[in-house]
Amino acid sequence: MPWPKEHKHATRERIVKAAAAAFRERGVGEVGVAEVMRRADLTHGGFYAHFASKDELVAETLPHAMERLRGGASQDLLVTAEAYLSAPHMDHPEVGCAIAALGTELVRGSRRVRQSLAREIRKRLHELRALVPSASRERRDRQTAGALACMVGGLILARGLKGPVQAKFLADCRAFLRDALSATEKGN
Amino acid sequence: MPWPKEHKHATRERIVKAAAAAFRERGVGEVGVAEVMRRADLTHGGFYAHFASKDELVAETLPHAMERLRGGASQDLLVTAEAYLSAPHMDHPEVGCAIAALGTELVRGSRRVRQSLAREIRKRLHELRALVPSASRERRDRQTAGALACMVGGLILARGLKGPVQAKFLADCRAFLRDALSATEKGN
């Protein structure tokens, strides 16, 4: 084997990393293979030595783009949600949650992309579920689903607003979750 | 004026209507001017007699695509949210909320598109706010923002899932909102 055995794998990871940032920043449809390769300091012809298609890259990029969300691994759901619904996350989609950056595009993607998306959503739900303090199974499911929905929707909506209302809206979403997640358990 | 004075306006509306469905169904980037015009029973060359650019069409389509959301005009926020977070809405983006269908694409659109988007979000917040039962200004803001975030995020995430978990996730989001919106007012 004429090349260091890890060389190709490292290059492939460089492409995925470049794609993860580029896609989240400008959208899957708006970013071409050529731009991804340019960002990875490669020429675009070499792309197909690593991936069978752009589609395969998108599907593979998704897990990478979800790996470490801003705020890192908190032990508390509310703390995690508040880091998610923050101005830095709103202003920097390129290092943030891929679902909030690309969700509505990915939903319409190929079978492969949609499979990857579904897996990532389930994984994220599972992670958040572990942060919900002990309660009935039903209540944990609700809190997890509701919190993630509020996080993703809140960030997308905040990015769609302009000026001071952006920060106000984010703060309202955080306050809503603070109330909702700390509310004492109720009937049924 | 050789043509009925309302004729051109009617044609323009037909184009907007066709675009509203096509964009929500398959995405702004994936649907070309030619397809929109075909859906409106016109040839694509005629498009520019009505719009200066595809971009202008997108911006104009947004308000139309938000006009009447499924469930119609309810008097209750929870009822509205439950109609929004429903299987029919999930399965039929082409007649549903444009933000849930196109949100992450629109956020990266032109100035004109983003202005239109921001206006529609503020309008939607204003509509929902009127449904929140009397409470402190702060609490109304929170409930409105949190509910809309949960609705939009919940629908996008549900569409990203597959099989039985879709319906379960939607039900969890509805239950979460039921709890959160009916919770008694608490300190600060």
Add this chain to the structure above:
DNA sequence: TGTACATCAGTGAACGCGCGTTCACTGATGTAC
């Protein structure tokens, strides 16, 4: 009432461009001797 006309909504072919993908090649590398 009938006809010639001006208007302009809509047609359809064409344009340049950037996309995803292919492929013949180059040249840096580790190995064999």
Add this chain to the structure above:
DNA sequence: TGTACATCAGTGAACGCGCGTTCACTGATGTAC
């Protein structure tokens, strides 16, 4: 230790295609007389 070689990661030009946009035109229409 030094050199010839096989490998294959990466290069760069080319491809067909569909996009948004343009434009010379056609032909249905209401008006003037």
